[in-house]
Structures are given as C-alpha cells and as structure tokens.
Amino acid sequence: xxxxxxxxxxxxxxxxxxxxxxxxxxxxxxxxxxxxxxxxxxxxxxxxxxxxxxxxxxxxxxxxxxxxxxxxxxxxxxxxxxxxxxxxxxxxxxxxxxxxxxxxxxxxxxxxxxxxxxxxxxxxxxxxxxxxxxxxxxxxxxxxxxxxxxxxxxxxxxxxxxxxxxxxxxxxxxxxxxxxxxxxxxxxxxxxxxxxxxxxxxxxxxxxxxxxxxxxxxxxxxxxxxxxxxxxxxxxxxxxxxxxxxxxxxxxxxxxxxxxxxxxxxxxxxxxxxxxxxxxxxxxxxxxxxxxxxxxxxxxxxxxxxxxxxxxxx
Amino acid sequence: xxxxxxxxxxxxxxxxxxxxxxxxxxxxxxxxxxxxxxxxxxxxxxxxxxxxxxxxxxxxxxxxxxxxxxxxxxxxxxxxxxxxxxxxxxxxxxxxxxxxxxxxxxxxxxxxxxxxxxxxxxxxxxxxxxxxxxxxxxxxxxxxxxxxxxxxxxxxxxxxxxxxxxxxxxxxxxxxxxxxxxxxxxxxxxxxxxxxxxxxxxxxxxxxxxxxxxxxxxxxxxxxxxxxxxxxxxxxxxxxxxxxxxxxxxxxxxxxxxxxxxxxxxxxxxxxxxxxxxxxxxxxxxxxxxxxxxxxxxxxxxxxxxxxxxxxxxxxxxxxxxxxxxxxxxxxxxxxxxxxxxxxxxxxxxxxxxxxxxxxxxxxxxxxxxxxxxxxxxxxxxxxxxxxxxxxxxxxxxxxxxxxxxxxxxxxxxxxxxxxxxxxxxxxxxxxxxxxxxxxxxxxxxxxxxxxxxxxxxxxxxxxxxxxxxxxxxxxxxxxxxxxxxxxxxxxxxxxxxxxxxxxxxxxxxxxxxxxxxxxxxxxxxxxxxxxxxxxxxxxxxxxxxxxxxxxxxxxxxxxxxxxxxxxxxxxxxxxxxxxxxxxxxxxxxxxxxxxxxxxxxxxxxxxxxxxxxxxxxxxxxxxxxxxxxxxxxxxxxxxxxxxxxxxxxxxxxxxxxxxxxxxxxxxxxxxxxxxxxxxxxxxx
Numbered sequence: 001x002x003x004x005x006x007x008x009x010x011x012x013x014x015x016x017x018x019x020x021x022x023x024x025x026x027x028x029x030x031x032x033x034x035x036x037x038x039x040x041x042x043x044x045x046x047x048x049x050x051x052x053x054x055x056x057x058x059x060x061x062x063x064x065x066x067x068x069x070x071x072x073x074x075x076x077x078x079x080x081x082x083x084x085x086x087x088x089x090x091x092x093x094x095x096x097x098x099x100x101x102x103x104x105x106x107x108x109x110x111x112x113x114x115x116x117x118x119x120x121x122x123x124x125x126x127x128x129x130x131x132x133x134x135x136x137x138x139x140x141x142x143x144x145x146x147x148x149x150x151x152x153x154x155x156x157x158x159x160x161x162x163x164x165x166x167x168x169x170x171x172x173x174x175x176x177x178x179x180x181x182x183x184x185x186x187x188x189x190x191x192x193x194x195x196x197x198x199x200x201x202x203x204x205x206x207x208x209x210x211x212x213x214x215x216x217x218x219x220x221x222x223x224x225x226x227x228x229x230x231x232x233x234x235x236x237x238x239x240x241x242x243x244x245x246x247x248x249x250x251x252x253x254x255x256x257x258x259x260x261x262x263x264x265x266x267x268x269x270x271x272x273x274x275x276x277x278x279x280x281x282x283x284x285x286x287x288x289x290x291x292x293x294x295x296x297x298x299x300x301x302x303x304x305x306x307x308x309x310x311x312x313x314x
Numbered sequence: 315x316x317x318x319x320x321x322x323x324x325x326x327x328x329x330x331x332x333x334x335x336x337x338x339x340x341x342x343x344x345x346x347x348x349x350x351x352x353x354x355x356x357x358x359x360x361x362x363x364x365x366x367x368x369x370x371x372x373x374x375x376x377x378x379x380x381x382x383x384x385x386x387x388x389x390x391x392x393x394x395x396x397x398x399x400x401x402x403x404x405x406x407x408x409x410x411x412x413x414x415x416x417x418x419x420x421x422x423x424x425x426x427x428x429x430x431x432x433x434x435x436x437x438x439x440x441x442x443x444x445x446x447x448x449x450x451x452x453x454x455x456x457x458x459x460x461x462x463x464x465x466x467x468x469x470x471x472x473x474x475x476x477x478x479x480x481x482x483x484x485x486x487x488x489x490x491x492x493x494x495x496x497x498x499x500x501x502x503x504x505x506x507x508x509x510x511x512x513x514x515x516x517x518x519x520x521x522x523x524x525x526x527x528x529x530x531x532x533x534x535x536x537x538x539x540x541x542x543x544x545x546x547x548x549x550x551x552x553x554x555x556x557x558x559x560x561x562x563x564x565x566x567x568x569x570x571x572x573x574x575x576x577x578x579x580x581x582x583x584x585x586x587x588x589x590x591x592x593x594x595x596x597x598x599x600x601x602x603x604x605x606x607x608x609x610x611x612x613x614x615x616x617x618x619x620x621x622x623x624x625x626x627x628x629x630x631x632x633x634x635x636x637x638x639x640x641x642x643x644x645x646x647x648x649x650x651x652x653x654x655x656x657x658x659x660x661x662x663x664x665x666x667x668x669x670x671x672x673x674x675x676x677x678x679x680x681x682x683x684x685x686x687x688x689x690x691x692x693x694x695x696x697x698x699x700x701x702x703x704x705x706x707x708x709x710x711x712x713x714x715x716x717x718x719x720x721x722x723x724x725x726x727x728x729x730x731x732x733x734x735x736x737x738x739x740x741x742x743x744x745x746x747x748x749x750x751x752x753x754x755x756x757x758x759x760x761x762x763x764x765x766x767x768x769x770x771x772x773x774x775x776x777x778x779x780x781x782x783x784x785x786x787x788x789x790x791x792x793x794x795x796x797x798x799x800x801x802x803x804x805x806x807x808x809x810x811x812x813x814x815x816x817x818x819x820x821x822x823x824x825x826x827x828x829x830x831x832x833x834x835x836x837x838x839x840x841x842x843x844x845x846x847x848x849x850x851x852x853x854x855x856x857x858x859x860x861x862x863x864x865x866x867x868x869x870x871x872x873x874x875x876x877x878x879x880x881x882x883x884x885x886x887x888x889x890x891x892x893x894x895x896x897x898x899x900x901x902x903x904x905x906x907x908x909x910x911x912x913x914x915x916x917x918x919x920x921x922x923x924x925x926x927x928x929x930x931x932x933x934x935x936x937x938x939x940x941x942x943x944x945x946x947x948x949x950x951x952x953x954x955x956x957x958x959x960x961x962x963x964x965x966x967x968x969x970x971x972x973x974x975x976x977x978x979x980x981x982x983x984x985x986x987x988x989x990x991x992x993x994x995x996x997x998x999x
Binding site: 008012016049051053054055056058059060061063064065071073075076078079082093094095096097098099101103104105107108110111114115118120122123124125126127129130131133134136137138139140141142143144145149151152153156157161171216218220221223224225236243244257268290293303304306307308 | 360392420438503577610624634649660689701703704707710714721722724729733736737739741743744752755756758759761764765766767769770772774777778780781782783842843850854855857859862866867870871874878879881882883884886887888889890891892893894900902904906910911912913914917918921971
C-alpha cells in the first residue's frame, strides 16, 4: 500500500500540460461567442513561458510572505490535482487524502494568495484579498454540503470510492439528489475559479476584480506560478465535477489502451464542461458584490435539498 | 534516582509552591523574583509534562497512580490526587502550556520592571498553575472544588493585574461574577451525585454510571444541565461566553495565553469527566443539545472574531469558536453512545480531545505572538500595526504557523482534528433513522463555514498586523522579542508541527484514555501504512496523511526549480515601488484596514451584527473637499444587549429592594437568623 510513483509522475505532467489548454479554450471560445477573434487556444502556454523568462519587480514593502505565496499556491494546486481521479478510477494520491484534504489544501493556497495580495501595501490587493476570503467563506459550506451529500450515500470521503460507487450505479446517477448536488457544485465551481457572475477574469477594472486584484503586484516567475496554479485548480475542480457525476470511460487498469481511451474521454468531458462555463459567462453579466451571497446561498439551498432528497430516494 | 511519575508529579507540585513563595519573598527585587518564580515554574512544568507523558505511555494495565498530599483532617475532605489517563491527558495539556508560558514569561515580565509588581505576578501565576494542575488531578469533589476556586481567584487577580485601567477592572468583576455562578452550578451538581452515591470520591461517582437505578433519570438530567451550565461558563460556550472576550484580552499576555489555552479547557475536562465517566448512558437529547451548542458557539464565535480589530480580543473570540468545535465532537459522541455505536463514539470523542490539545497549542502560540507584538508596539489595536514581518521576522513566522494551524489548513494540527470531526459526523449519518441524522451533515457544513471564516479572520489578523507598511510610529520602531520569549513560542510551534504531522503517534497515547471512557482502543484501527496514514474507523471511509502531503509538497518544489533552471536563470529581480496609479507614492493611510477587510462579511451577516455607523464631515465650499471627517462604526453584540443588560438591570432592581433588609441594626440581623433557623428546623421535621 504505497503511492505509485509512476502514476504520480504521469498525472503531474497531465496537470501541468492540460491546464493551460483548458484556460485557452475557454478564452478563445468566449471571444468567438462575443464575435471577437480572441487569443489562440495555445496562447496561455506562450504567456507562461514569457512570464518565466521575464525579470521580476518586487514591491519595496513586501516581505518574505509575498515570495512564499506563489510556491504555496502552485504546490497546493498540484497536490490537490493528484488526489482527484482524472483518467483512472484510482487517484494516484488517494491514500494521502480525499475530499476533506482537497478542500483544505485549496484553502491553504487561497490563504497564502490573500496574504500575498495584502503584502505590497496596495489598496487593490487588500480589496482583492478581502473579497476573495469572503466569497470563499460563503462558498465553502455549499461545497462541503454538496460533497457530503454524495459522500454520505457512498459512506466515504475518498474520491476513488465515490467515483467507483457512481460508476456502479449506472443510470441511477440521474436521480434528483445527484442532479441538485451537481447544480450546487457547478455554482461553487464558478465562484472558486473566479468566473463571470462572481468575478471577471478578463478585466483589470478595480470595481469588478477579485482574483486579479491580488495578483496585481506579481510579475515574472511568480506571476507564472500564480497563473499556472489558478488554471490547475480550475482543471481539478472541473475534473471533480465530471468524474463524480459522469464517471464514464475512466481507466480501470494501467494498460496503455485503457489509459489512452480514458484520456480521450476525459478531454471530451472537460471540454464539454468548459463549453458550459463559456455559455454561462457569455449570457450573464457580473453580479454586484453584495448579490453574490444570494447566488451562493442558492447553491447551499440546492445542496441542502439534495441532502433532504436522499431520504426520498434511498 | 528512578524517574517515575510517582516522584516527578510531587516534584512538579512542589516546584509551583516554591515558585509562588519565591515571588512573594523577593517582592522588592524584581529581577530575582522574575528569575526565581518563573524559573521554578519552568522546571516544575517540565516535570509535570514528563510525568503525564510517562503515565499515558506506560503499560495500560498498571493501576493509575494515587497520591495523598495532606493528611485528612476533616471528614470528606481528602487531599488526594489520582493520575488516571483522563487526568494525565489534561495534565499534559496544562503542563506543556505551563512550560512554554513560563519560559516566555522570563522575558515578558521584564516589560513590567519599574512599573508593576513582578513578584506578585510570579506568585499568582505559579498559584494558578498549581491550582489548575490540581483541578484536573483531584480525586474527590471537595478537593476539586477547592482547587477550582483557587484557580478562579488567582486568575481573577491576574486579570486585574493592570488594575489602573477601568476596562480591566470591569472585565475582572464580570469574570468574577460569571465564574462564581458557574461554581454554584457545579456544587449543586456534585450534591446531586453525593445524594446518590453517599460520598464525594470520584470512584463512587463512577460507580453511579454502572448502576443506573441509583440515580433517577430526573436528577440525572438535572445534573447534566447543572454541569453543562457550570463547566460551560468556564469553557465559554454561547450564550454564557460574554466574560471571555472581556477578560482574556486585558490580562498580561502570558496569562491570556494560559486562560485561553488551558483555563477554559478545565471546563472541557469537567464536561468529559462528568458526561463520559459519571453519568452513564446518555439520553439522545443530551447529545443533541451539546452538538447544537457546539455548532452555534463555533459559528458565532468566529463571526464575532471577524469584527474585532483588537488583536487579543479577536483571539479570545476564536477560543469560543474552538470550544464549539470541541463540543461538536463531544455531542456527536454522546449521540453515538445513545445509539450504542461505541466505536464511532470513541472516534468522535477522540476528535474532541485531539482538538482540545491542538487548540491549547495554537491558541497559546498565537497569544504569545500577540504578547510579543504588544511588547514591541505597546498597542493591541491592529489598525496601528503593520509591517512587523520585516521588523520581527521570527515572531511573524511563529504567528503564521499558529494562524495556519487554527484555520484548520493542512498539514498542521488544526486540520487533523477537524478531519476527525468531519469523519465522525459523516459516519454518524448511518447510525440512526430519525430526522436527527440531518444534524450531522448540516453540522459538517457549518463546520466548513466556521473554518473558512476562521481562515478569512486570520488572513486579516496576520496580514494587517505583520504585512504591508507600518501604520504608526510605534510599529515602525518595533523590535524583535527577546530570546526566552521566542523559545516559549518555539516550544508551541514544535507541538503544533508534531501534532499535525504525526497524528498516529499521538493517537497511541489516547488509547488508555478512550479505554477508560468508552472501553475501546482504536489507535491501531486509525493507523495505516506503518503510521504514515490516518484513516477513519473503517478504511473505506477515507484516509489522510499530513506527513505525506508535506513531504510530497516539498518534493514537488523541484518543478518550479527546474523551470527556473531551464528558462529563468538569466532573470533579475528588482525592488521597486508598489503601483500607485500615478500618485506620489503610497502612504500607510491608503492601505486596507482591519475594519475595511471584514466589511463584506459585516454586510452579508448584517442581520446578526446590526452594524451602525456615523459619519460627520465638515467642508467649506463643496462636499467633495472635506476639511475634517469623523467616522464611527459599531457592531452590536446581541447577547450582551438583549440578554445580559436586561438581566443586569433586573438584578440591580431586586437588590435595591433587598436593601431594606440590611438596615444596619444587629438585633434585626439576629432575628433574621433566628427565624431562618426556625424555618429550617420546621422544614426538617
């Protein structure tokens, strides 16, 4: 019973390589829907390489916490990615932690990102940190309750067990409990990845930004790590959603054929979900900050209803 | 000399006595008093720690150590201590914190030289340590109550140490009153148990739990409520918490750390002792009540903490939150005991107890950090701090460790105990068919809310205090704390890291304790892969490995390093000004403030906080060019304004009426006494 180093290595590479692609697709498709040409799908890769080669400017007010934050954000995103099943039913690191560790590690990354935002003494950073922590605080109960609902029906907080149980239930997955939990998690996904009704990843306008405000003082290598970490986190949250609620095509063993098929199906699922995100972003306007809690409490209520409905359907 | 708990424990108690006397003897020589009293306390606490660890790791079949301290002079009053596993566990918490705090105090007390009476501080501090140790080890109700009172009184003296400030005096009185209401409830509770068992020994009370018919269910429920109130006041549960955020911040920081880290845990000790050892099989509503109180305390504690900008007051509110989390574990455990799921009950109990020692470690650490900041900047107001990470790097680092731990972030200890709590709540869903099982997932969701809000609060506490530009001259002039203060914090940092990374090692010493309380030893069951991995009661329920996460996280650092090696070797790093939108540089007044940081949360929960603000501006010719501005913002503390104020008014009105009795004539008093006696005799007939 020890973690498989090969699997860890492969999934790390997958996370590193696939996550910019997802971000690129979302940006490009969103632009197309808005009748713009938009950046190329592979643009995020070039951006990352460019950032890595640039000199850094660090604020004179910043302390060592500012420099530690990008590493923590990047590493926690990777660790979380290793705990979630992507292509195979068994996550490489499932022994080291399940749902609760994922939520905890994401919170650790956010904690340091918010500190990094406060450190350079700029009002923008403080504003971003304050809003990010607030939104995270109201999104977390909805996230936890939705995951708890799924976990309770399975009796485990281990993603691999949850996915296996979903797989074995077949069409039974399409019960109201799971549909409502999915809806709740989708709203949380939008909040956690800073998508439109909650945050706008495309602007640097002070009134609207949350995530970008915290990154304002980062440049060069640190910015690359922050951006990369954010897209890995986005990929991981999407993987959680698609693999819990649509567990088709996951490779049950380590044969090349199974892995290849698993990867192809995973790509299709992730891109479908990205398309859904693009659609939501295009047809919605950003909410006022103090309307966001309404949306997130709707997610909480959905999750609570999902929980109640377990009484009716089990 | 053979080192055994039997020799070390009396040594520890003796050390506190000597330290206390040394403080009084050297009242006029402050340096000597500081060195002797806190030095003695350090050594004594170290002895106590070793004794407790040895007794917990010793062969569990060995009988627990019993010791008579003084000869029995009065019937019923026996001065005996017993080091059973429960006592040893809480003794460990007390001694470990006492060790770190005494070490810290050696440096901290220097700040009082020439201003205050350091000998008195040392004497009362030692007395408090002694009494607290005796509280958790006393073997009968009389001795327990005596130690309890000495503990409360010495803590009162320490809270009022800086009594020249009116705020301190009123906080001291509030603490004094609340504490005694609690003691009254506990006394009544013990009297109920005495009626049934016919003695005051704890062994006799324990026999009650096995003979259910000795104690009617009515008096069992009454005892439950009395103890819950009495110990609950000490622990600071909502709505009995109001004294806590008033009293903890005004005490000297070493004392605040002890009060928040340990003293409130004596309430938890009492609850554990009574609920799991004396009262026997619990009805369902006990567990439901405790779980509800725990959840409410956790959420309200953290919400109020977010509104504070006094660093120590913020930490005090977090104690309420953490007591709530501990009680969530206990409540769940009582519910499982009722449904006869003893394994799960053990898991939930372990979650609560683990969080108890965790909270002691990180809250002690955070208060010590706050003390070091106070020492350096002479203010508790976060709006006047900032930029301390550069001026006090070690303290900042230690405080950050504490902040990560208390926010329940992996891989530190807060995460481990909350993970255990989540696991027991999750598994609890299957234990009953009634609608009550919904309490578990809802409790889990509220626990998630609590820890997310705690993270927000500690981003604020750490960010505003230690990061960015200093907001005042004192903060700009701040200096690092002396070595002993850093050592004291270092001990607790080590404890937090150990409890976080090696939970399976620590769980082993809880085995005798759970054996005593629920009859199960489950550390083997919770351990996988040679102790690397922690699991739920059944392995499919979920596993976690904080050590694995930490090690792998460090290994993964090679990726950014490799990227730098390949792409970024030629890059340079420049130090430049922060982007200021074209202004002439940023001033500290443009930074985010603590009040500003928590504003979104204040707005979201405005139904609870009822925020009130008052803005007065003066201008000459246009409202856009303000010449002066006054801003005032308040948050209502619902319990204080809605419950305590009316209650206070009622008591005052009643006591004014009663004053008619107190006319000052001795004859009248004698008549009252006579009549009372007569009535009592009639009643007895």
